[in-house]
Amino acid sequence: MVYTGRFAPSPTGPLHFGSLLAALASYLDARSHNGQWLVRIEDLDTPRVVKGATDSILNTLEQFGFEWHGPVIRQSDRLPIYHDILSQLIDNHLAYPCHCSRQQIFDRTGGRRYDGYCRTHPPKNSSDCAIRSHCEQRYPFDDLIQGHQPANDPTEDFVIFRRDGFFAYQLAVTIDDAEQQINHIVRGSDLLDSTPKQIHLQQQLGYPQPIYAHIPVATNVQGQKLSKQTLAPALDHQQARQQMIQALRFLGQQPVVELYDCRLEECLNWAIEHWDITAIPSQMSIVLETN
Known part of the structure; x- marks a missing residue:
């Protein structure tokens, strides 16, 4: 089976160090x-989508x-x-x-946690309702980084379709990963709690379960995750090699000193050759x- 991974940003602003x-x-x-790496734009939450952000993200990558492979x-x-x-x-x-x-x-x-009230007290009018997935099981799993x-x-019974008319992240991402044949998911630890919900949907829909690896998220000194909401600065392509090396150090990869003077392509090639996921904290x- 060909290794297939993905990166799936939301177009709510420019890419940052996180x-x-x-x-x-x-x-x-x-x-x-020697696997495939796909890019998917997760733009379901349209009120938060920033005009031009998708083009900015792809240009920065x-x-x-x-x-990346494919469209x-x-x-x-x-x-x-x-x-x-x-x-x-719903029909099932x-x-x-x-x-x-x-x-x-x-x-x-x-x-x-949600108490399943509407499962036993169905609403008389479902036109102004969210849709929840019926879930009463435990879903333990092994993570390559977090154990x-x-x-x-x-x-808990979680929302898969919001009452404001938007699909929830959990359903869309589970469907997309299955249809794109994603079998390895490497992402931030802020999504660790989402994994049991996605495993639940995978089992309901007959999808295979990918292998998961959740990296530590970067935070500021106040303990806040780097994000658009915490005003994380956008990546600077003029500092691409320096920021790449900083990211490698953060991920426990111990880049050699020669990388500080090499071209970005050489830096990436070194990182691919020496990649060790077990070194990630x-x-x-x-x-x-910060300097």
Whole structure:
């Protein structure tokens, strides 16, 4: 089986150092296995999509030396597929409408997991409802970086279609990964909690389960994950080699001193040849060193 990995950014702004870590780790793991590396644009949450961000993301990836296989997939082009599979889940009683607000859930549970209220009290009118996946099982899994994840609690019934009319991340990403035959997923540890939900959907839909590896996310000194919301600066292609080396160090790869004066292509080739996923720290987050 051909190794197939992917990088799937959301076009909510330019790529930043945290984005580079996810792109680089997934790219190097794929290339070191002589595999394919795909790029997918996750643009379902249209109110957050920034005009021109997709072109900016793809241009930045090219400037940093990344090469991907096949066409770039955009989730916004795949809505009919998501609708068909959502209908399949509902028809098979694997998903159900839910009209509970966050406040109602909090009032009933005190802020704990969703209690499945609408599963036993179906809404009279489902036109203004979210759709939840029916899930009462535990989904432990082994992560190549973070180790065994025991799943001490059952996965709650989670939203797969939002009441505002948008598909939820969990459903779309599970469908896309299966249809693109993604069998290795290397991404940030902030998505570790999403994995049991995706495994649940994989089992419901008869999809194979990929191998997972969750890298530590980079944080600022306040402990906040680098993101557009925390005003992480955009990547600078004029500093591509320096930022690439910084990313390699963050990922525990110990780049040799000769890389500091070489071309970006040579830096990437060295990184592919010497890639060691077991050297990545098994931490959820690491404070980014600043000069």
